[in-house]
Amino acid sequence: MDGAGENTEQLAALLDGIVRRQRRASREGLGDTVTHGQFRVLRTLGAADQPLRLSELAAKLGIVPRSATSVVDDLESAGLVARQPDPHDRRATLVTLTPAGTQILTTLRQNRREAMATQLTRLTPDEQSTLIHLLERLAED
Template sequence: MNAPDGTAEQIAALLDVLVRRQRRAAKTDLGDGVTHGRVRALRTLDHADRPVRLSELATLLDIVPRSATSLVDDLEAAGLVARRPDPNDRRATLVALTPAGTTLLTTIRRNRRDAMVTLLDRLTTSEQTTLHDLLTRLAAD
């Protein structure tokens, strides 16, 4: 059964509102320099669970290598990532989170979780379970 176009558009708009709220909440008290792109890069490095080459980071972020270089320049200047030579290829550079980058991600995740808890408090436990189940189904590949 297909959703009517109007319903699909309304759901998309509501999801956009919630995503913007989450992003805003995640950055609470962190300053203007914490952009979505920078947070995405930090999360990607965290999920990699190892230092990655700049070219690999660009691929993971689906951006051109030059943009990845600029992004890493900004993150390095903020003390959130560090570059080091790749021991297996002296032409390549590895990028890894610094302790400050890890701390920032922890704060962002806590802020995001707290904001979601506040939103979900509007729903009953049963409604929260239903929402979780529906979102899980929609997010499945």
């Protein structure tokens, strides 16, 4: 494998490891209460300024509506989201966070921030700025 290929593999492995560590830290103290997919749904609903139709939620997550329905079913059973009829379309259902869902989301975000802050203490402020700049470049579409 050439140098560029080795760099690619090393970067992929390092980024995967960081992401896994962040996911584990996010769930700390919550056990297996919420999967990563469920966290994505909670985060998407939390970022919305109003309840979302299941089809809108699926589109925002980049998944098929049937998959969104399955995840919402599990979250609803756990009391973390609630469904309600769409007042503008009797065929549609809206999904919103419950207070328990909001609390879990807040805890997950706080755990994730704390874990990242701990990791970032290994870097100087200049290194942190450089890392942000480089990650922003990689994240560009």
